[in-house]
Amino acid sequence: MKFVDYYKVLGVAPEATADDIKKAYRRLARKFHPDVSKEANAEARFKEVGEAYEVLKDSEKRAEYDQLRRFGGGDGGEFRPPPGWQRRQENWNGSGFGDLGGDFGGGQQGFSEFFEAIFGRGAAAGRHSGGHGPYAQRPPPRGDDVQVRLPVTLEESVHGGTRTLLLPAADGQRTLKVNIPRGVGDGAKVRLKGQGNPGPGGAGDLYLLVEIQPHARYTVDGRNLRMTLPVAPWEAMLGARVEVPTLDGPVTLTVPAHARGGQQLRLRGRGLPGDPPGDLYVELAIAVPRADDARQRAAVAALRDAFPGFDPRAAR
Numbered sequence: 391m392k393f394v395d396y397y398k399v400l401g402v403a404p405e406a407t408a409d410d411i412k413k414a415y416r417r418l419a420r421k422f423h424p425d426v427s428k429e430a431n432a433e434a435r436f437k438e439v440g441e442a443y444e445v446l447k448d449s450e451k452r453a454e455y456d457q458l459r460r461f462g463g464g465d466g467g468e469f470r471p472p473p474g475w476q477r478r479q480e481n482w483n484g485s486g487f488g489d490l491g492g493d494f495g496g497g498q499q500g501f502s503e504f505f506e507a508i509f510g511r512g513a514a515a516g517r518h519s520g521g522h523g524p525y526a527q528r529p530p531p532r533g534d535d536v537q538v539r540l541p542v543t544l545e546e547s548v549h550g551g552t553r554t555l556l557l558p559a560a561d562g563q564r565t566l567k568v569n570i571p572r573g574v575g576d577g578a579k580v581r582l583k584g585q586g587n588p589g590p591g592g593a594g595d596l597y598l599l600v601e602i603q604p605h606a607r608y609t610v611d612g613r614n615l616r617m618t619l620p621v622a623p624w625e626a627m628l629g630a631r632v633e634v635p636t637l638d639g640p641v642t643l644t645v646p647a648h649a650r651g652g653q654q655l656r657l658r659g660r661g662l663p664g665d666p667p668g669d670l671y672v673e674l675a676i677a678v679p680r681a682d683d684a685r686q687r688a689a690v691a692a693l694r695d696a697f698p699g700f701d702p703r704a705a706r
Contacts, residue, residue: 394504396442396455404456408447415443416534416587423588426559440530440590441501447531451509458508533589540580540598544605544615546570548637548662557585557596568598573663576602576610607635613668614661620677621645636660636670643672651676 397404400414422429422436429435445451540553550572556563566585574580578600586594608615619634629647633640634657643655653674661668681687 399442411446530590532591533587533594535594536586537597541601616671619672620675
């Protein structure tokens, strides 16, 4: 049978690191994936790449393969087993390994005759039955999961929405329309099954890492929202009912008499949706008007005179 140089299949050197092998596999799997590739031999190349990765990503399989590689006979040459290999294969019969003299079925479960000669034809069945021996074959590798950042506005986080993403693909880019769940929080991961990188065993998953963008009015604190609300001095002194903007529309807030700057008032359930929903915390800020004309200055002076003992630096 012909020797298969798995390093050559992936286009990496024999001393390549595990990371180099993984990167090469991901690049080639995208290039030859039958669903997207326009190459004439895409399906065959896709299987070759998956088989090479199955061997070289596994430290035990790779070590066994490297031991045998020096007997391979070069580019496409005949596989020349080392002395005693036939005897080893016979000893392994019944333990998940084939023998070199039998009919290997040429690619059972998508693997080549050469693969089965080294790691055993029984290993392919082992994916369903549990297999035998140290090389009982695992299912073909799934494509890698992909994680991408998904910046969303606070309004999208509260109400949900849709977004079209540009993602890498074998032919450059692909578009994917995604739904933003209502109430999704900052740092949440949204999983889209089967939308990751392709692989012989199916595509991996796509994970969207939600990042809520800064808002001009609100800050996010877990599921709670915080905002600053300016109030006039007389509203703080006498109390008032004022309109507060929320992400669900304006609501009326009661400012108690004798309110202080920096005092926080809570609007229950006006934060991010959830079970339970978050709250909106409103911090009061005393807005002082300008006294630009004589009448306004006289009014301010009369207010000062009405509180002769008031010392703002001693006030609590």
